[in-house]
Amino acid sequence: MLAVFACLGSGIAVVSFTNPFYSALALIGNLGALAVLYLLLSAEFVAAAQVLVYAGAVMVMFLFVIGYLGGQADAPWAGGPSWHTIGAIGAAASILVEIIVVVGIKAGGRLSTSHEVTSAFGSPEGIGRLFLTDHLLAFEITSIVLLVAAVGGVILGSHSRTLEPRQEVEA
Amino acid sequence: MKGPDVAWYLAVSGFLFGTGTLGVLLRRSPLIILLSLEIMLNAANLALIAVSRHYGHADGQIFALAVMAVAASEVVVGLGLIVAMARRDLVLDVDRLTTLRG
Amino acid sequence: MNPWLPTILTFLPVAGAVVIWLVPMRRLTTGAFALLVSLAEVAFWIVAVVRFDFGGFGLGFEQRASWFSDLHVSYHVGMFGYSLWLVGLTVVAMAAAVAYALRSGRERPRAYFGLMLFLTGAVVGAFVAQDLLLFYVYWEAMLIPLYVLIGVWGGAGRAGATIKFVVYTMAGSLLMLASIVVLGISQGTFDLIDGSPSSSTWIFLGFAAAFAVKAPLFPLHGWLPDAYREAPAEVAGVLSGVVSKIAAYGFLRIAISRFPQPAHDLRVPILVLAAIGLVYGSLLAFRSPDVRGVIAYSSLAQMGLITFGLFATNLAGFSGAVLQMVNHGLISVTLFMLAGAIERHTSTGEFVRLGGMAKGRPALATVLMTIGIIALAVPGSTAFAGEFLILSGVFVAGWIWAVIGAVAIVLAAMYMLRLISGVLHRDRGTSVPEEARDLRPAELGIVVPLVACLLALSVWPASISDHSFGGGARRAPALGLSRR
Amino acid sequence: MVVASWICLLAPLAAALAITVLGERISRRGAGYLATASVVGSFAASVVTFALLTGQAREDRVRYSTVWDWLGTGTLHFGLRILVDPLSVMMMLIVTGVGALIVGYSVGYMDGDEEERRYFAYMALFVFSMLLLVQGGNLLILLAGWGLVGLSSYLLIGFWQDRPSAIAAAKKAFVMNAFGDATMALAFFLLIQHTGSLDFERVFASDLSGNHWLVNLVALGLLGGAVAKSAQLPLQTWLPDAMEGPTPVSALIHAATMVTAGVYLIVRTHPLFELAPKVQDLAAGLGAATLVMAGLIALVQTDIKRVIAYSTMSQIGYMFLAAGIGAYGNGMFHLMTHAFFKALLFMAAGIVIHALAGEQDIRRMGGLRRLLPKTYLATLVGALALVGVPPFAGFFSKDSILAAALGRGWYGDILWGLGLLGTFLTGLYTFRLVFLVFEGRPSAFVLEHLTAGSHAGGQEGHRHELAPNEPGDEPASTHAHPAHVHVGEGPFSMTSTVAVLALLSLVGGFLQFAGLWTPVSDWLDPVARPLVDATGWQETASSVLAVAFGLFGVFIAWGIYSRKLMEAPSAPRLRALLENKLYFDRAYDLAFYNPAVALARGWNVLIERPLVAGSITGVAGGSRRLAGRVTAAQTGLVRTYVFALAASLAVLIVVFVSVR
Amino acid sequence: MIASIRTPAVDWFALSPVLALLAASGIALLSAVLVPARVRRPFAAAVCAAGFAGALVAAALVYGYTLHGHGAIADAIRRDRFAALAQMILAGSGFLAVGISYGERGGKEHVGEYYALLAAAGGGMAFLVSANNLMTLFLALEWFSICLYILCAVEVERERSLEAGLKYLIVGSFGSAFLLFGSALVYGATGQLAFERIAGVVGAQGLRHDVLLLIGLAMILAGLGFKSSAAPFHMWTPDVYEGAPTPVTAFMSAATKVAALLLSLRVLTSAFPQEQRLWTVAIAVIACASLAIGNLAALVQRNVKRLLAYSSVSHAGFMLIAVAANSALGARALLYYLVPYCAMSLGAFAVVAARERELGQAVTLDNLAGMGWERPFLGASLAIFMYGFIGFPPLGLFIGKFYVFSAIYDHGWTWLLIVGVAATALSVYYYLAVIRALYMRSSPTLALAPAGGSPPREGLLQASVAACVVVSIGSLVATQPLIDLARHAARSLPL
Helix, strand or coil, rough: CCCHHHHHEEEEHHHCCCHHHHHHHHHHHHHHHHHHHHHHHHHHHHHEEEEHHHHHHHHHHHHHHHHHHHHHHCCCCCHHHHEEEHHHHHHHHHHHHHHHHHHHHHCCCCHCCCCCCCCCCCHHHHHHHHCCCCCCEEEEEEEHHHHHHHHHHHHHCCCCCHHHHHHHHHH | CCCCCCHHHHHHHHHHHHHHHHHHCCCHHHHHHHHHHHHHHHHHHHHHHHHHHHCCHHHHHHHHHHHHHHHHHHHHHHHHHHHHHHCCCCCCCHHHHHCCCC | CCCHHHHHHHHHHHHHHHHHHCCCCCCHHHHHHHHHHHHHHHHHHHHHHHHCCCCCCCEEEEEEEEEECCCEEEEEEEECCHHHHHHHHHHHHHHHHHHHHHHHHHCCCCCCCHHHHHHHHHHHHHHHEEHCCCCHHHHHHHHHHHHHHHHHHHCCHHHHHHHHHHHHHHHHHHHHHHHHHHHHHHHHCCCCCCCCCCHHHHHHHHHHHHHHHHCCCCCCCCCCCCCCHHCHHHHHHHHHHHHHHCCCHHHHHHHHHHHHHHHHHHHHHHHHHHHHHHHHHHHHHHHCHHHHHHHHHHHHHHHHHHHHHHHHCCCHHHHHHHHHHHHHHHHHHHHHHHHEEEEEEEECCHHCCCCCCCCHHHHHHHHHHHHHHHHHHCCCCCHHHHHHHHHHHHHHHHHHHHHHHHHHHHHHHHHHHHHHHHCCCCCCCCHHHHHHHHCCCCHHHHEEEHHHHHHHHHCCHHHHHCCCCCCCCCCCCCCCCCCC | CCCHHHHHHHHHHHHHHHHHHHHHCHHHHHHHHHHHHHHHHHHHHHHHHHHHHCCHHHHHHHEEECCCCCCCCEEEEEEEEECCCCCHHHHHHHHHHHHHHHHHHHHHCCCCCCCCHHHHHHHHHHHHHHHHHHCCHHHHHHHHHHHHHHHHHHHHHCCCHHHHHHHHHHHHHHHHHHHHHHHHHHHHHHHHHHCCCCEEHHHHHHHCCCCHHHHHHHHHHHHHHHHCCCCCCCCCCCHHHHHHCCCCHHHHHHCHHHHHHHHHHHHEEEHHHCHHHHHHHHHHHHHHHHHHHHHHHHHHHEHHHHHHHHHHHCHHHHHHHHHCCCCHHHHHHHHHHHHHHHHHHHHHHHHHHHHHCCCCHHHHHHHHHHHHHHEEEEEHHHHHHCCCCCCHHHHHHHHHHHHHHHHHHHHHHHHHHHHHHHHHHHHHHHHHHHHHHHCCCCCCHHHHHHHCHHHHHHHCCCCCCCCCEEEEEEECCCCCCCCCCCCCCHHHHHHHHHHHHHHHHHHHHHCCCCCCCCHHHHHHHHCCCCCCCCHHHHHHHHHHHHHHHHHHHHCCCCCCCCCCCCCCCHHHHHHHHCCCHHHCCCEEEEEEHHCCCCCHHHEEEEEEHHHHHHHHHHHHHHHHHHHHHHHCCCCCCHHHHHHHCCCCCCCCHHHHHHHH | CCCHCCCCCCCHHHHHHHHHHHHHHHHHHHHHHHHCCCHHHHHHHHHHHHHHHHHHHHHHHHHHCCCCEEEEECCCCECCCCHHHHHHHHHHHHHHHHHHHCCCCCCCCHHHHHHHHHHHHHHHHHHHHCCHHHHHHHHHHHHHHHHHHHCCCCCCCHHHHHHHHHHHHHHHHHHHHHHHHHHHHHHHHCCCEEEEHHHHHHHHHHCCCCCHHHHHHHHHHHHHHHHHCCCCCCCCHHHHHHHHCCCCHHHHHHHHHHHHHHHHHHHHHHHHHHHHHHHHHHHHHHHHHHHHHHHHHCCCCHHHHHHHHHHHHHHHHHHHHHHCCCCCCHHHHHHHHHHHHHHHHHHHHHHHHHHHHHHHHCCCCCCCCCHHHCHHHHHHHHHHHHHHHHCCCCCCCHHHHHHHHHHHHCCCCHHHHHHHHHHHHHHHHHHHHHHHHHHHHCCCCCCCCCCCCCCCHHHHHHHHHHHHHHHHHHHHHCCCHHHHHHHHHHHHCCC
């Protein structure tokens, strides 16, 4: 229960902080809370990955970029056109309500009784086995996606050598 | 197993997803928007894992792991873009990104 | 060779166009080549006339090949008697138009002549197509060259005129496309010969709308004045003389023959529109301030008349309509070319600045006068013959239509005489140069054959009226819409 | 025989085409000769035809000749065919005979005009058209000829193209005739619908008598055409204006031949008219009314040609009367004699006009008797024939018509009375003209032209500067004639043809003397058997009274215009009424032309521009405005895009869940 | 333990198109490091082109040797003719895109990476069309999306490129997140990820009205609609198309549509056949919206790329009509439609790219003036493409539209047919405006100095354009063979 509230609270915090640094920290909290939930759902391996990969590596990168950008990164709250905001909130709220209500309705029904699971469920071996059998391809694709993203990071983040000459032209 | 029903996890996940949505909708800093997107993906992950637990097969967990990787990739690209923009001395405010419009 | 004739007639000019576009040629060579191709078209058409069996009821020169089988669409071509005449009108008029363009030295000749030839092929194709989709292909393909021809080589207001023309026509055509789809899918074939008559009013209306816009019928002629005014003279001639006939042909070939019941049910409204168009066009022609305006609105009136003939839905009406299509085609082309010549000599087409051109220009005067009096359907002329048949046909449908037609004949006399007098008679207009320059031999060489065609038809209009729907000389012919 | 009549038909056409095609390669004079030769040739061919036809038995005198189907489809066929029968041969003779004379006259009259070739081409075309009309072997070919004479008439009236009045007159003539063509065409449609043919023999043989509506309408339609062509009430207004054409044209077309085509039509289609007696009566009544009205208007006209034109109208009224009461032979006979004397009058008038440099106003003339003696004589002969003074031609033909009218009951009696009134008016206006022009002292104007030096007279004859702004000044000649000097009464070609016509007017009437010998009626009997036959006393009474009335008119004219014994009554209202031709022109303008123009303008302003053209721009503008709205939503803000996505998804979910 | 793991039989043949592209991508990536800068561009481009060509050949072979579709590699993908044909179209588009890209001057720094990403994106799409469960679907989608995000922003020195990239990234990830959440809900409702099994469970357990499933379906629809740039999920399209480097736009406009639309068809028909009463209507409405909004917005555009972007929205509408028909005929229509559409879209953007390089600035209707006469071939090609987009014969899209209309009429929705027809009529105006700009305006003075001197003749680009012209006209002539291909492909779907 606590984890749930931590999760929700930190989620809201992420969205509402003006300083992205705090937001990022809140997200780490959120991820941690989620990891707890995953554990509760017998997904040990995922929980571990969540903490290590996500909360660790990815968020570090985030923090690093935020630090790199410094003051530029500040994000004051002042909204755009007001009707947009209201409309947006309305729409999002309606989706939310929809989903929550629906899920609530369902709660007493089909999803109430879960299957029993073996100890292998959610364990590293189990996951590993699946990754090499049923979801071999997913595994491979994931790696491709990561690779592509890395390339993108290189392209976008690298110092552009054409930048200077072009500025001269413009000047 | 003990603990709350899977349905409750789905509700939490829905709420979290909505929070992320609101973040994307309302915030102007691309960084925060990226963070909100992460929340949305994580909400989906939570749902996947909860369902996976419910049905007792680990497909959902695998899916969640893959999503994690994808999310990381998106973050990389997004951050790369943000850095590139920052280097071009562009204001980091999506509301100012309106040269393309109409 | 016989079954290949429609295909040759369709694709010879297209091939010519491709050659012109791809092979670099000099200005004169280009034009000469285009003219050669058009004349070859005429020659092939003559061959077709010689070989055509006018006594038969069915489709001549039939050729068929599957195009895509799952929807039963095929490349199916052939000609009926009336298609043959309309193809003849097309090739003759296009040859004249090409010659005229050559004479007036259009800019960017390769583009121009290529498009003209392409247009020829498309129009001929529409007349010989015996498959709904194929017909639509040609029907639409026509618009491509027309848009550019008017838009590039037209007058000052061409931009608006072309957009209006194409958008308007397209709106109609697309309704036809919808109708084609509906008809073809529901019948299981798109073939014009295989398909059976349909009684759906809505599909009929889709077709009718397309044809009514293109013809045009009142009140769908919004594109007409501008397009006819702004287009280059010969293109305007082709537009009103030839292209509009495809619409009339469509009424006959598709709207009436495939939808006998709706055509009959909706006859009165359509005749009313045609009647309004007839009187309306005549009156507006009568008050039009410039030469092209008169010709343009008179085309509206003439198309109303032709529609009369078609929706008389009897043989006299059909035959008269076919005859009148050819007549009006030739007349229109000639008139527009003469209007172009006048505009070139005087740089205006407005009556207030024209006049007195008969003096010292006997050739112009004679030709304009001849064509004018044929146009106003003086009894004895082929136009009279056509109108007579049309009205005698529509008379059976209701005397009132014939009366309106008769009134319109009087109005036609009024506006054509106004045109003739406005250009030729009275004192010399302010824009008419003092030095009288008559039509040059080259110009005469273009116009005189057209006039000669009309005169020849005046001597023997039955050559068309009695050879359009098969059945030989004295037998009662059917509409000739079925397979041989 | 058939061949001869084809030659007769085609010779003028060939001449017309040759002159057109040759253009400047033929000399002007050559064109004139060619045209004349062709018409003379036609005349010869007609004579041959006539001779051959007389050789046939009476019943065998109808021959058709078809070359090919001119127009046809299905079971409907209209051959390009000609008909040779007594009626058509008679008309051929008149047309080609008088035509030859007039075309020959034109050679002198038009000499020196710049556009002589065109003139002769038109003239030849006219003769062809007229022959096509009278020879046409079915109603459609007849209509073709009918239209073509209208066309030639249009061309010739508007021959002087730079004169707006001429052009206007030409257009008016054409349009009114087109109206007639239209009514005829409608009648033909009825016939086609009910008989399936337009061939004379099949139409006449069909039994239409049961259908009164049908026959009445058909006859009315035909009558409409006839009335328009022959300038009878109510379509008479174009004829006076048609005098804008050269005088020989007026003589040939608007006096001798074309305008009488209406009579020919009625006679030709009399079987149809006989089925519709009411329409026949109407025709006769219209004729009678026209003859009186035209006579009245002629009294106040001051233009020499217009006076004769109204007289023509009036005389055709007699012919209509005859045709309407069924006295076909008498009508045709009058048609023939009228062709002689009216052509004569016009051509004599032409000489006068020619001599006076194009002056046509009779008030400026006078005393020409001594200056143009031969012309005076010719005019006198024509005038006497016109009035119907024995033994001149008009006497024989006109009086028999009046006599025949008496055979038609009370209606005929009224017509008879009107006809008599007409003879009085004829005498009056004819001799008003004669006296004003020829008697009295030569006016200064005349003297200037004819006596100041006859050496210069002819030459001046075509100079324009003397009366530059006269509206009606004739041979238009802005162009001075270089070589040919017409002294006084003109060249041989003119005087000789006038002489021939004068002779014909003098003796032509003896061809038939009602009651004594009737070769014309007999000749026509196989094709047009008269419905009435005047008795002897009717003939006598009519003749005596008609001559008396006519002479009374002459006497009055003599009193007023020659001896000035009395004043012309000055009834200004009546005068204005007559001078304005009973306001027909204005009424037609008000009733047809102005509404048409107003309608056209109104439609242009109210429908064409706002609705038909405006609808396109309206739709275009509307689309663009809508497009503006759509693109306004494309703000460039990521927020908007995301919002749109989320919102539409919300809608989708709501719909899915609620519909399920 | 390890020994007991039986890796599934990998059907390398089925994967061969993807593998060809991945290999090309890898080699191109390596070239960025290993190949000297001078020849890097030709080398990378050649490798990339070879990859696409190889993929084309491989896909054709797969098509030829696969008579009956079946799952492969633990049912993660499906090996069938549908996928193979889609891969052929994709590979062809990619091949032409390489030709268009070759002369691009921006992003010189990263030619190797550029072509690597291009090939990778192509691979992702090729993979996507064969996806057989929600996970592979999502992953493949992200795979090529991420490639495209980067490609859009590849001209890092150009602000608009970055803006486009970021917008695409944000909106795209947002859309993906919905897709993902939708997938999770569907998974939640059925416990299955594979398409047929989802259908099977829904059928077996009577879940037709299950709320969770429906919400999931709606979210998946939105995600797919987003990728196909169908209104109202299209709003990123004009901005991204305008901002991205033109060759990338060309590739995106063609290939993304192929992948997204064909995948939509596959998912909807094989995973949600029971819900067709809902999704056909939804797709129809989305199609209408796309037609209306795309065409209307295009009316007032001056920037040609933007105009073409809206045009692509409207064409997405047309193709969605075919999807909405939910029939074999509709599938055929869609497959056929894509061929000329891709050719024309690529060709049109190629001409725009050429003009852009010539002028050194964005192409608008105004500075297109006179191009038809100055550059006869390119001008005429662009004119042909514009006519083709309207649906004029003799261009293949005419038959495409005809098929689409036939399909929807056959389905019984005449109203949608009317909408399509009306939309076409509306579109005439702006397509013709392009032609008008090309030919009917005198280029006032081409005062716009060609950037960096007169541009070199671009043989490759011209060849690509020529190929596009040939395909777009040839597809009309070769209707029967193409339709045959499409028919066999469509048989792989449960229609």
